[in-house]
Amino acid sequence: MGALANAFYNSVVKRNSVYVTSIFAGAFAFGVGFDTAITSFWDSWNKGKQWKDIRDKYVQDADS
Amino acid sequence: MAAVQLAKKAVSLPPTCRTLASGVPAASYINFNVREPAGHGHAHGHGAAGPRSDVPARWAGGVSTSSSAGLVSKSFVSVPSTGVLQRRLMHSTLPAKVEPQVPDFSHYEAKSDSTNRGVAYMMIGGMGLLSASVAKSTVTEFLSTMAASADVLAMAKVEIELASIPEGKNAIIKWRGKPVFIRHRTQDEVQEARQTDWKALRDPQRDEERTKKPEWLVMLGVCTHLGCVPIGEAGDFGGWFCPCHGSHYDISGRIRKGPAPSNLEVPVYDFDEANNLLVIG
Numbered sequence: 001m002g003a004l005a006n007a008f009y010n011s012v013v014k015r016n017s018v019y020v021t022s023i024f025a026g027a028f029a030f031g032v033g034f035d036t037a038i039t040s041f042w043d044s045w046n047k048g049k050q051w052k053d054i055r056d057k058y059v060q061d062a063d064s
Numbered sequence: 065m066a067a068v069q070l071a072k073k074a075v076s077l078p079p080t081c082r083t084l085a086s087g088v089p090a091a092s093y094i095n096f097n098v099r100e101p102a103g104h105g106h107a108h109g110h111g112a113a114g115p116r117s118d119v120p121a122r123w124a125g126g127v128s129t130s131s132s133a134g135l136v137s138k139s140f141v142s143v144p145s146t147g148v149l150q151r152r153l154m155h156s157t158l159p160a161k162v163e164p165q166v167p168d169f170s171h172y173e174a175k176s177d178s179t180n181r182g183v184a185y186m187m188i189g190g191m192g193l194l195s196a197s198v199a200k201s202t203v204t205e206f207l208s209t210m211a212a213s214a215d216v217l218a219m220a221k222v223e224i225e226l227a228s229i230p231e232g233k234n235a236i237i238k239w240r241g242k243p244v245f246i247r248h249r250t251q252d253e254v255q256e257a258r259q260t261d262w263k264a265l266r267d268p269q270r271d272e273e274r275t276k277k278p279e280w281l282v283m284l285g286v287c288t289h290l291g292c293v294p295i296g297e298a299g300d301f302g303g304w305f306c307p308c309h310g311s312h313y314d315i316s317g318r319i320r321k322g323p324a325p326s327n328l329e330v331p332v333y334d335f336d337e338a339n340n341l342l343v344i345g
Contacts, residue, residue, distance in 0.1 A: 005182025013185045023189050027196035034197070 090138055221345035223336070226280070234296040236285060239344050243285035243293055244331065245304070246342065249315065254278045256302070257316040267326040271316045274330050282333050282344065283317045289324035304328070 013019050047053065084090050125139030174180035212220070222239045224246065229235045232253075235246040249257070257271040258278075275281055285293050292308035299305030300321060301314035311322030318327040333344045 002176045002178045005176075005179045008182050009178070009185060013189075019185075019189065020192075023192045024196055026189075026193045027200065030193055031197050031200060 088138055090133075090136060221343055224342045224344070226335075226340050226342055231279070236296075237344075239331065244344060245281070245283050245285045245296065245317075245328070247281040247296075247315075249279050249281055251279075253302070253315045257314065260314065260316070260318075262318070266319050269316075269318060269327055274316055274318075274327070276333070276335065280335075280342070281315075281317060282342065283328040283330050286329070287311055287324055288319065288326045288328065289322070294328075 011018075012022055043050070125137065127135060127137045130136045220240060222237060222244075224235065224237060226248075229246060229248045231248050232250050233248055235248075236243050237246065238244070247253075254271075260271075262268050262270050271278075274283075287294050287306040287308065289306065289309055289311050292306050294304035294306040294311070294313060296304055299312040301312050303315045303317065303320075304313040305311070306313075306322065306324065309323050311324035312320050313324075313328055314320050316327075317330075319325070331344055333342060335341070336343055
C-alpha cells in the first residue's frame with residue numbers, strides 16, 4: 001500500500017504539470033466513459049421501446 | 065478532688081443538636097414556643113405567665129412537627145457545618161489536575177505518511193477531475209443551447225428540381241434570405257471555365273473546386289465587394305456583372321475585374337440523384 005502510494009506520488013503528483021495534465025486527461029476519459037456507460041445503460045433499460053429497436057417492423061429498406 | 069472527677073465524668077447523652085446537610089442546626093425535642101407552666105410554684109419576679117420572652121423571632125427559626133423526627137425545631141442562623149456529608153466544590157475550586165495535559169492523539173494519526181499523502185493527492189486529483197468534467201459539460205451544454213434545433217435546420221434547406229432549369233439558363237432562388245444563383249452551363253461554358261489560367265486570377269481557384277458537377281454552378285448571389293446582387297449573363301467575361309461598382313465575374317463566378325476582392329461564395333449543396341433534386345443547405 002505504501003509502495004503503491006509512493007509510486008503514484010513520484011510518477012504523477014510530483015510535477016504539477018504532469019498532475020494537472022493527467023487530471024485533464026482523466027476528465028476527458030471519464031467524460032467519454034461516463035457517456036458511453038450511461039448510454040448503454042439507457043439502451044438496455046429501454047430495450048424494445050426505442051425507434052432503432054422497432055424500426056425493422058415498420059420500415060422495409062429497398063435493398064433489404 | 066471528688067468535685068473534679070465529677071466534672072470530668074462522661075455521660076452518654078443523646079445530642080440535643082445536630083446539623084442538617086444544609087448546614088442548619090436542628091435541635092429536636094426542644095420547643096421554644098411552649099408556655100411556661102402557669103404558676104410553677106414560686107414567684108420570683110420574672111413576669112406573668114405567657115409566651116417566653118426568649119422565643120426567637122420567626123425569621124430566625126421555628127418549630128414544626130415531623131412524622132419521622134417528631135418535633136423539629138429549626139433556627140436559621142449561619143453556623144459552620146460540623147460535618148461534611150458530601151463533597152462540595154465551588155466554581156473556583158481547582159481541579160485535581162492543575163497541569164494542562166495534551167490528550168493522546170495517536171489513535172487518530174495516520175498509520176503511514178506515504179499512504180496518507182497518496183490518498184490525499186488522490187482525493188484532490190479526483191475532485192479536480194470531477195470539477196473539470198462538470199465545467200466542460202456545463203460549457204458544452206450551454207453552447208449547444210445556441211445551436212439551431214433540428215426543425216430549424218430542416219427548414220433551412222431548399223430543394224430545386226434540376227429538370228426545371230434548361231441548359232444555358234440561370235435560376236435565382238432564395239435561401240436563408242439570400243439569393244442563390246444556379247447556372248446550367250453548356251459544354252462550351254464548362255470548357256471556357258476550365259481552360260482559364262486560374263493561377264493568375266485575383267482569387268485563384270480551379271473550376272473543379274467550385275462545382276460538384278461541371279454543368280451545375282451553384283453560388284451565393286451576393287457580390288463580395290459590398291453585397292449587391294450581380295446581374296447574370298452580363299459583364300466582360302460572360303458571367304455576372306455587379307452594377308453597383310462594376311465587378312465582373314466569369315462563368316465560374318470568379319472575380320476578374322472590378323473592386324470585389326474574392327470569388328462568389330459557393331454554399332453547401334448536394335444532389336439528390338434519385339429525385340433529380342438539388343438540395344442547398
